[in-house]
Amino acid sequence: MFPRRRTLAGTAVAALALTFLGAGHAAAADVNNARNGGFESGLTGWTCSAGSGTTVSSPVHGGTAALKAVPAGQDNAQCTQSVAVKPNTAYTLSAWVQGGYTYLGATGTGTTDVSTWTPDSAGWKQLSTSFTTGSSTTSVTVYLHGWYGQAAYYADDVSVYGPDGGGGGDPAPTVPAAPTGLAVASTTSSSASLSWAAVSGATGYTVYRDGTKVSAVTGTSATVTGLSPSTSYAFQVTAANAAGESPKSAPVTATTAPSSGGGGGGGGLPKHAVTGYWQNFNNGATVQRISDVPAQYDIIAVAFADATGTPGAVSFTLDSAGLGGYTVDQFKADIAAKHAAGKKVVVSVGGQNGTVSVSDPASAANFANSVYALMGTYGFDGVDIDLENGLNATYMTQALRQLSSKAGPSLIITMAPQTIDMQSTSNGYFQTALNIKDILTVVNTQYYNSGSMLGCDGKVYSQGSVDFLTALACIQLQGGLSPSQVGLGVPASTSAAGSGYVSPAVVNNAMDCLTRAANCGSFKPSATYPDLRGAMTWSTNWDAASGNAWSNTVGPHVHALP
Structure with missing residues (x-):
């Protein structure tokens, strides 16, 4: 970020x-x-x-x-x-x-x-x-x-x-043994998350659903998506390397949950919402208190929580010195005031330098417990996932579901993946979003710092244009997320990101294109999405440094969407 x-x-x-x-x-x-x-x-x-x-x-x-x-x-x-x-x-x-x-x-x-x-x-x-x-x-x-x-x-x-070139080398591999320990980690109405024990000598694994190959992975977990609600499926796994594929594991049965309709969290949010990241540090942008964040922002993501010495766990320390003496008590009071004004404040985990790793059941539990503790301490409404060094879909899914079970239906879960993370439903970020679709509030993809990318029509689009925003958002809209869970993430100014800045007017045009097929560029979506959630910016501080030009332009437009 x-x-x-x-x-x-x-x-x-x-x-x-x-x-x-x-x-x-x-x-x-x-x-x-x-x-x-x-x-x-x-x-x-x-x-x-x-x-x-x-x-x-x-x-x-x-x-x-x-x-x-x-x-x-x-x-x-x-x-x-x-x-x-x-x-x-x-x-x-x-x-x-x-x-x-x-x-x-x-x-x-x-x-x-x-x-x-x-x-x-x-x-x-x-x-x-x-x-x-x-x-x-x-x-x-x-x-x-x-x-x-x-x-x-x-x-x-x-x-x-x-x-053989005669210089020696590693031994030729032998076919690995069949995996053991296959178990169902979790299910939703449309997915099943599986895990199994590692097999010596294996370089990859294949997941079979009812005898049909559905996924190939390199780790010891996988999430199978595209399933029907309230349906039982039999799964098996094989291990493979250059020598061949093992026999199939013993089968396990997973029954998906009943249909939930998709889209969870976000109680009290408007239909169309504006998200802004608030910086708990001074990097040259305007230093703010939470009370300084304009009312156009519906969700304020406090950046960032930090990793601790406990795997998966996070902590948060207010940078009082860097923020001009802003005290913890003032910070908490300002969050409470935002709540009174109908706003949501979440703690963001990650950022460019974030090193939080949720990669097994223990670290998933540590993540959920630590975030829930921060919610109780500061009054945060939930969590934002901005892990730019990757995530494990299986265990991040477990962590967020455990957090949901603790926090209840009012929990806010937002995500801010990079553009490359949302190019395919096979990517960990996209898998995670689909896995928690029933409790997910919004995915605000960062449409910047990425270079040119492919749109949903298979064409290449340059960042910093209406087409880039609309054609890439289309991938998520066609890939299984509800329109209400899709937001457009952009920089607030040219100083906020290395590349990809677009004027607020371009952001508004992109939302018009997606919601009502107006003000499009060369890309025209095959359908309209009037429930599109809105837009996000990095950051409220850089917005303030530019006279709040972004929120004053984009905010009213988001709130006036159909």
Whole structure:
């Protein structure tokens, strides 16, 4: 959410234009010529620039270790290995990656050097490419790297499959055993969340519903969506690696909940609402108290809660010194006054530097308990999820449902994913939103700091335009969210974000286009969505620094929507 800079022009378009294919099954004579591709022996065999690489025990894709490499402003965290190969021979290079921008490639092939890459990814994703060596090539340099100043990337299970180059390598895999411990973690009226025990040697898992493949994942959990209410389904899971797929696990049965109609939380909110982030810090924008936030804002997201030493748990400390002596008692009183005026105040978890990890049942419970405690302490109405370094859909779903069971139907849950997080229902953020559709208030996607992206019509749109807002919001509207759960997130001024600012008039035109097919650009939605929730901005402080031009223009327009 703040302050983000994306310096790779067109990264998102390139990413979405690629289709990452798995390496497939190796031929009988093929071996993995990479050494220590799973980083089980530390960085043995690898060289990382500027001391950027290390090994970690979590997250891992396979085994007990993975590479973590941290780019810097002048270093892209490149890790390389020289791999022995045969001349005039085809090889397949692949690796599993997650985290920040990640590149995989090979140089010195003697023919055409190759590479592939992905933008920041919340979960494990396989990159794969292939090359043919030249007539005198006996070794190639395989590399992974991130991008300057971006988030750390993780890599695991690197392989260079093909005929044995004579330099040694990792052992060829064997078919893994069938998964055990398959259980139903939770259900909604349209989804079932599953979990199971990890299988040694597995690089991925396949979920079957009533005998039909419905999902392929790399972790030990999955959420199956698109189910019918009040219906029983049988699920099984298999494990796989380059050697093949295991037998199916023992089946479990999940029965979905009755239909809830979709759309929960938000009691007392107007049909169309304006959300603004309030900064609990001074970064050059106008310093505000909660009482200074204009009345046009219906939901105020207090940024940000912080991670604690307890996995999943969060805390909040008012920056009294940075806010000119604003005391906790004044802060609480101002929240109460906003309640009296019919407004909602939530605590936002994350931001660009947020490191909260909800990745297992214990951390899910810690998250729910700690957020609920903050609600009691400060009077927050709920929580905003702004985790820009990814989230686990299964366990964040569990956490938010546990919080809902504690707080009751008045709970406000908002989310602020990046544009890339809402491009597909398979992404963790989108899955989470669909999983909690019955208790979700609004998803305010950040339509900025992203570069060009694909719209729901498959065309590429540049950020900072009516078309970008409408064609990307259309993905959520067609992907299963209720229109009342979709909001347009934009910067309040050019100082509030690195790119993607649009004038308030453009925001209003986009909402007109989506709600009544008026003031559209070249993109025309196939339907209108008069229940569209509204708009969000980062931040009320940057809005104030611009004379509240954003809220004074967008606010009245949102509240006048049909």
